[in-house]
Amino acid sequence: MSTSVQIFLGGSVGTLVVTHDATPGNGIDSVNLTPNQPHEETVTVSSCSEPDISTGDRDFGRQLANCDNPIATFPIMNPSGSNKPLEVREIVEAGADTAAFAIVRILDDAGTPTSLPLTILAGRTYTVEVQFTPTEPNATPWADRPYSVQYDITGYGQGNAAPLKTVTANISGIGYVVPVRFDLTNDIAAGATKEPGAVVTFNVSGTSARWANGDVTSFTADVVYDTKNLEYTPGSIVKAASIANWTINDPIITVLNPTQSQMRFSGTGPARISSDGTLFTFKSTLLLADKFSSPQDLILTLARPCLVPSATGDSTAIFNCALTRRVVSISGTQANLAPVSPNPVSSGMARVNFGVGITSETTLDLVNAQGSVVKTFVNTRLQDGEYEMTFSTQGLASGAYFLRIRTAAYSSTQQVLIVD
Structure with a gap:
């Protein structure tokens, strides 16, 4: 019998290849055996060690x-x-x-x-x-x-x-998280005023140090304001170039309580906000009310819970509009509209006195010769009493206009000639 052995080692495992021509027994005798040609048998020998982890x-x-x-x-x-x-x-x-x-x-x-x-x-x-x-x-x-x-x-x-x-x-x-701040400002300088009927432009801007991480593709901005002091101008929204493809429609206006209302602006877009700056502007008309200064608060809501919203508001003020005399007895005051002074108006400023006989919804509009309203000075519920209002005619073309009051069952007009 001839035998050769090859040993292959790898780690803790050994492989033995034995080549031999030994004739296997048949378990009966040693005479009737079949000779065997040389062949290989492989034996694997492993370590007896434990595994590891x-x-x-x-x-x-x-x-x-x-x-x-x-x-x-x-x-x-x-x-x-x-x-x-x-x-x-x-x-x-x-x-x-x-x-x-x-x-x-x-x-x-x-x-x-x-x-x-x-x-x-x-x-x-x-x-x-x-x-x-x-x-x-x-x-x-x-x-x-x-x-x-x-x-x-x-x-x-x-x-x-x-x-x-x-x-x-x-x-x-x-x-x-990603802090995001929206700011509401307007075009009235700090400490300055505008006359009733003037249009105010509001600016909504955004600031964040992590716009790229925040992935802001929608927002809800609620502007809370005094109902008697502002009136939104439909169709006045102007989007910034950075979100030109976004959709921002006219706000949904909701009365919150007897003195406050809310404009809800909702914005959605295909691309995220990527930089600080103005997002959109809108316009509102200042109205004559019993408060000269009126705050506007901004409440920001963002869809993603990893965004931390904050917001700041602003305020507006009207000038030279005063309640000169409040009449306790309703029967003591009749609804009235006095002539405008001076008339014709050449200085850019005019004054008018008017009276409200009973607490009611009151409008005071400047109407052109075609019957179209060009300015609204009052559009709110006024207490009974007499009012004095100073207003500006700047920006209006020369010509004949009419100042029109409507309150309860009373309606009256006074002609105004503007020669600025």
Whole structure:
């Protein structure tokens, strides 16, 4: 018999290839045997050592709180050469931020979903998928909020009661938000005034240090104002070039209470807001009311919960409009409209006295010769009494106009000749 042996070593596993021409017995006798040609037999010899276990860490980086919920992975490996498989019977979660992390599933070395307990052969790696859901950013000024969790994984030799060792996968991430501020301003300078009937242009602008992260493609901007002091000009919205493809329609106007109303502007667009600056403008007419100064508050609502909205408002003021005499007895005052003074008007300014006999909705309009209203000075509910109003004729073409009052059952006009 001739024999040769080849030995191949790899890690803790050896492979023996034996070439021989030994004739195998038949279990009966040694006479009737069939000779055998030389052939190979392979024998694998393994280590008697235990398996091993290792893992790795994972950092999710910065994610938007309440908007992002990414999934990432960490490994569970058996780096040994042992013939005995590695068993993982449980994965224990620890740390203060466990609510922000969740194991989604476990994949074997072929990428097939599996479940605990795990049996991992030598040299194989299983993958654990973890989802990160940050929900609690730090308070203003909205600093980043770090999160972390630890997954403790204990390995066993298959069938062993005593563990081999415990390894820890450290998982971390950061939650952050995007502050967005809208500002409402108008074209009345600080401390300045405009006459009743004047048109005021309001400007809505936006500011954020992280427009790219915020992905703002819609907003709701509510302007809360004194009902008696302002009247929105339909069709007056002008969008900035930066959001030219957005849709912003005339506001929905809602009465909030006996003194306040709300204009709700809703904007949506195919592309996100990308830079600071004006978003849109709109116009309103100043009305004569019992308050000379009137605030306008802006309330901002954004669709994405990772956006932190804030807003600032503005105010308007009318000038030289005074309640000169309030009559306690309704019967003591008759509704009236006095002649305009001076008339003709050549200085750009005019004055008129009028009376309201009973508390009621009152309008005071300047009408041209064709019967079209060119300015509205009053459009609100006025208390009974007598009023004196100064108004501007600047910007109006020379010609004949009529000042018209309507209150309760009373209606009257006074001719005004403008020669500015």
